[in-house]
Amino acid sequence: MMNIEKIRGDFPVLHQELYGKPLVYLDNAATTQKPQCVIDTVRHYYEKDNSNIHRGVHALSERATAAYEASRETIRAFFNAKSSKEVIFTRGTTESINLIASSWGGANIGKGDEILITHMEHHSNIVPWQMLCERTGAVLKVIPMNDAGELDMDAFASLLSERTKLLGVVHMSNALGSINPIETMIQQAHVVGAKVLVDGAQAAAHIAVDVQALDVDFYVTSAHKMYGPTGVGVLIAKQALLEAMPPYQGGGDMILMVTFEKTQYNDLPHKFEAGTPNIAGVIGFGEAIKYIQSIGLHAIAEREKTLLDYASKQAQAFEGLKQIGTAKEKACVLSFVLDGVHPHDLGTILDREAVAIRAGHHCAMPVMQFYKVPATARASFSIYNTEAEVDALFAALAKARDMFA
Amino acid sequence: MFSLGDLYQQVIIDHTKSPRNFGKLDPCNHDAEGYNPLCGDQLHVYVQVNDSNIIENIKFEGQGCSISTASASLMTESLKGKSLADFEILFDAFHDMATADLSDAPDEEVLGKLAVLAGVKEFPSRIKCATLCWHTLKSAIDDAAEPARTE
Missing domain, CATH: 3.40.640.10 (Type I PLP-dependent aspartate aminotransferase-like (Major domain))
Structure with a gap:
């Protein structure tokens, strides 16, 4: 079993607050944070x-x-x-x-x-x-x-x-x-x-x-x-x-x-x-x-799969959320659109909850054209992310949904 | 600190959900396409200007976030029946408001209802969402060959 707290301790940037709330960094597909040793x-x-x-x-x-x-x-x-x-x-x-x-x-x-x-x-x-x-x-x-x-x-x-x-x-x-x-x-x-x-x-x-x-x-x-x-x-x-x-x-x-x-x-x-x-x-x-x-790539993959499964389950149960990308073989990325709330508004609203996600076309415009969406919101996970952070993501999404309800 | 409520005021949510003057204007004598390459927002602005340089009618269509949709909706509302000279004044005032220092209050006398968008200046990555429609309308009126861009 991986010691997540110890791993989190290796990444100094994670230990900060934004707008008085602890940072939840879920934009790892854009770039990962750097451990102290690097x-x-x-x-x-x-x-x-x-x-x-x-x-x-x-x-x-x-x-x-x-x-x-x-x-x-x-x-x-x-x-x-x-x-x-x-x-x-x-x-x-x-x-x-x-x-x-x-x-x-x-x-x-x-x-x-x-x-x-x-x-x-x-x-x-x-x-x-x-x-x-x-x-x-x-x-x-x-x-x-x-x-x-x-x-x-x-x-x-x-x-x-x-x-x-x-x-x-x-x-x-x-x-x-x-x-x-x-x-x-x-x-x-x-x-x-x-x-x-x-x-x-x-x-x-x-x-x-x-x-x-x-x-x-x-x-x-x-x-x-x-x-x-x-x-x-x-x-x-x-x-x-x-x-x-x-x-x-x-x-x-x-x-x-x-x-x-x-x-x-x-x-x-x-x-x-x-x-x-x-x-x-x-x-x-x-x-x-x-x-x-x-840490070992095997352990990393296993941990990240657990986290993605945890997040995907919440995504499925979240009213109005449509996942973009549900391949059998997938990892670390939860891309989605939410009824009535544009991804960029989600990005801004989540940011004020200290949750960092990416909103946009992810430099893959043909993928957006395929799904007929202008953009998606994307949460992407890494070894230092926790279930509590996934919960924070969905709590922030609920806030965004209420705002536009 | 500005709160989210300063950005997403009820007026903005309202214009997002039911944008005014949405759709194609046919006939029109000026129109232009606008893109925000960063977020993929797309806008088309149509405008009918008469011989006395008065904006007789103006509509927009496209897809974008709430800020870009509400901004375009509010823009069309505020410009219908105005002269091109008024447009220039409002264009500058809006631009100033969106990029002003945080402490500067918007010129509500000139901007009127458009002042509800003053909150964007606290959200640098969203300023372009608010200004896209204005740049697009400027391209339309100038009959620019290239689509408007916020970059």
């Missing part, structure tokens, strides 16, 4: 080790480089990548996907090729592919979903063909909470020779990912949804793919030799890390992964 690690770096990496011969630079590269190894092990050469640090999931679309896409996608994504993608896994299609004349195809927010696997099978060059699929939907059957989808896509990109921004803090067992070509995620700092993320990709891909950005650190005639690019992973990276962020990311490991 804050301390980032602070330690700036207080003791701050310097640039991969170039100085002095002690600070060596310490910073060692900590940065140790983080890469921690993240490699967490996702079970074959080699740390397969672990590329980026600004986040969005940049990771743009890197793939620009570098891999630019080299491998041509007129008439098809890129297959799903109806529940975040804008960051839609727009880069639309841009690529505009540049190349490739075609974007979309796997439909059903009313519960589950992918139509028959439609998926029939959309796959030799023309499919890439399947881009979100591991866990940020707007619905649905967990997609990526293992099967990767296998099916590989049969027709397509590469597969899995957007793990929402999933990676909740579901164990083994990139080798999945045989996934590209897995991307962001640190800040995994208790780590903002502005840093990762692209994990098969080495052979990365070797063959042209650099994404040019600059320092990604070169071996530069003359005005020609530049020889650096080896992996540095080839894709031009310029001074978010050093403190990467080091903090590594610490956040260690924090997750110290």
Whole structure:
């Protein structure tokens, strides 16, 4: 059994009041809070080790480089990548996907090729592919979903063909909470020779990912949804793919030799890390992964399921509430609309009860279009949330409903 | 501190539930679309302006939160029969009210009933909900090619 009080003690931000009421933070799908160990690690770096990496011969630079590269190894092990050469640090999931679309896409996608994504993608896994299609004349195809927010696997099978060059699929939907059957989808896509990109921004803090067992070509995620700092993320990709891909950005650190005639690019992973990276962020990311490991993803998933079940039950009994996203396989996200109260009004009213939720389209406008709603309210849970906080959410919702009654 | 009641006054709840001048105006000689990309609010404002620059009729449709719906409803109510010069004065006064210092009282003499929306200034993320309809109407009157946005 997990000691929630002890876990809550690890997160300083949780211990504050808003408008005289204790903060109830239920916007974890947007970003999670940071444990003290991550804050301390980032602070330690700036207080003791701050310097640039991969170039100085002095002690600070060596310490910073060692900590940065140790983080890469921690993240490699967490996702079970074959080699740390397969672990590329980026600004986040969005940049990771743009890197793939620009570098891999630019080299491998041509007129008439098809890129297959799903109806529940975040804008960051839609727009880069639309841009690529505009540049190349490739075609974007979309796997439909059903009313519960589950992918139509028959439609998926029939959309796959030799023309499919890439399947881009979100591991866990940020707007619905649905967990997609990526293992099967990767296998099916590989049969027709397509590469597969899995957007793990929402999933990676909740579901164990083994990139080798999945045989996934590209897995991307962001640190800040995994208790780590903002502005840093990762692209994990098969080495052979990365070797063959042209650099994404040019600059320092990604070169071996530069003359005005020609530049020889650096080896992996540095080839894709031009310029001074978010050093403190990467080091903090590594610490956040260690924090997750110290609790264990299995225990986390179990606890979060208990909490989601508790919340879903109350949601079902709440008059006028309609859940958006009721997939059999889902985690941590309770997306809903309430009769007579617009999600943005809910957001404001709940805020005054010190309950932080998200109201809006969750950067997934096609999902809103599917359900014919302009926006939803979304409560999203994490390991530090409690049943009492779920009760506070529904008490605040009752207040909002009464206000507009 | 402002309370929720300052924002969600009964007048606003009333206009949310039964918005005035809601629907399409046909014929009209100006209209425009407005978006709030942050929350997905969508608004269409239709207006019929006569040769003497008087707003003869004005209607709106779309979907949005209570603040954006009530604001549009109140706006249409207050502008029907007014001149375009009056619109300019009210536009500036409304904008000032929504973005003023917390301590500044709204100019009720100019704003009239619109002053009930003064509470939005305490809720920074909601100011754009209240001002969207005004920007949209301005686009309509200016015959702007692009939809109005609050960003």
